[in-house]
Amino acid sequence: MRSTAEARRVTVLNTAVSVFARAGFHATPVTAVAAAAGISEAYVFRLFAGKLGLFVAAAGACFDRIAEAIEAGAERATGDSPEEILDTMGGAYAELIADRDLLLFQVQAQAVTDIPEVAEAVRAGYRRVATFVQDRAGASDAQVQQFFAYGQLCHLIVTAGLEQVPEPWARALTAGIRHP
Amino acid sequence: MRSTAEARRVTVLNTAVSVFARAGFHATPVTAVAAAAGISEAYVFRLFAGKLGLFVAAAGACFDRIAEAIEAGAERATGDSPEEILDTMGGAYAELIADRDLLLFQVQAQAVTDIPEVAEAVRAGYRRVATFVQDRAGASDAQVQQFFAYGQLCHLIVTAGLEQVPEPWARALTAGIRHP
DNA sequence: TTTGTTTGTAAGTGTGCACTCACACACTTG
DNA sequence: CAAGTGTGTGAGTGCACACTTACAAACAAA
Incomplete structure (x- = not known):
């Protein structure tokens, strides 16, 4: 016994978030996740209920980390x-x-919300984050809405690589956005 | 000769936008697009340069329709x-x-921006729309940015099905958003 | 009619990948 | 030591799907 199954699940989930992030659910073979985690494909299937179970669990881990931060x-x-x-x-x-x-x-998860389990995981993630923001900051509906609207704008900026585009329209979209 | 190839391409592109919209690039077989367009899979491959060529062309058609509207x-x-x-x-x-x-x-296209051709198509689409908005409305950078931020928020609302969620956090995110 | 061009398809081919199963090793308990 | 339990894998299996090829039918021009 090198490790407990529960500990393995945690490390696999973290690598799964990284690996799925690049090419998404359908374009990522579970061998890729297994290899990145340093275990066999067969064991990933023993640890999670199919590729979908793995992805949904990874979504949970992703939103956990966001909420905690x-x-x-x-x-x-x-x-x-x-x-x-x-x-x-x-x-x-x-x-x-x-x-x-x-x-x-998050972008990849939103793209496969035609799978009900994924849609539910995404809703659960935003439920947790949004309620916390609303309660903890004591913000109005409009402020919460604005907070998430600009968060979503970040998704576009990063996926389309707009930070690298010097044209005026791209500068307008990225103006004042932190970090990316 | 039932139709010219050019006319076929147009109809195939419009159906391709609809069909790719549901499950995305990787989860949609080109047989699905062919069947929806009423032609054979083989002919789709003759009309477009591979599945990727079809998707990129569909992205062009998608942004064309948005820009025109x-x-x-x-x-x-x-x-x-x-x-x-x-x-x-x-x-x-x-x-x-x-x-x-x-x-x-658009959501599906953003999810496959790891493919350079798709990333370029997405940038080209937003370039056209954003420059038009900026020039035609005479809006400030901040206004343009806000316009697109709330547009991106719509993507989240629709993909996660937030209009159907009665909880306060979801009502806050969807408040005042037109239509969906 | 014959020759050529364009539209269209049926029937493959090869490959990648989700998922399974039989088996092996590590560790514990009696 | 023997038997049991949990961790881990190699080697398949079957199917879906991207892309090709060989072939046919419609139309045009000579």
Whole structure:
């Protein structure tokens, strides 16, 4: 017994987030995840209920990490106006997604929401994050909406590589966006 | 000769947008597009340079339709303040994506931007739409950015099915969004 | 009619991949 | 030590699907 199954599941999930992030659910063979995690394909199938079970569990892990980062970030807020707290949360999020994996995974998950289990996982993830933002920052509906709208804009900026585009329209879309 | 190849290409592209919109590039066999278009798989391969060529061409058709709708919508603006024109453009876009195909196709295209040809097609699409919005509405960078941020929020709302979620966080995210 | 061109297809071919199964090794308990 | 339990894999199996090829029918021009 080299490791417990539960510990394996955790490491596999983290690598799964990274690997699925690049090419998405359908274009990523589970051999790729297995190889990245350093175990055999067969064992991945023993640890999770099929490729779909693996992806859904990875989505859970992805949103867990996002929620934790935002929750931890909120603690660092200096003032307690909604604007200040939202700003600090945004900063924590920007910091977290610097490596792109969590952001790209979200995009990939949104793309396979035609699979009901994935749609539910995405809703569960945003439910957790959005309710926390709303409650903790004491923000209005409009502020919460704006927070997520600009978050989604980040997805476009990163997937389309707009930071690298010097034209005016691209500069307008990326203006003031943190980090990417 | 039942039809010219060029006419076929147009009809195939429109069906391709609809069919790819549902399950995305990798999960959609070209037989599905061929069947929906009423022709054989082999002929699709004769009309387009592989599955990727078909998808990239479909992306072009998708953004063409969006750009045309926004350009036509801008004509209907009553005033000429940036706010009014942006609002009218937003309305035209909301109207266009009522059938979801164009919106979902954009999401699917963003998910396969790891393929350089697709990334370039996405950039070309947003280049056309964003420059038009900026020039025609005479909007500031911040206004253009906001316009697209809330457009991207629509993608999340539709893919995650948030209109159907009665909880407060979902109501906050969907508040005031037109149509979906 | 014959020759050529374009539209269209049926029937493959090869490959990649999800998933299974029989088996082996590690470790524990009695 | 023997028997049991959990961890891990090699070697398949079967199917879906991207792409090709050989062939046919419609139309045009001579």
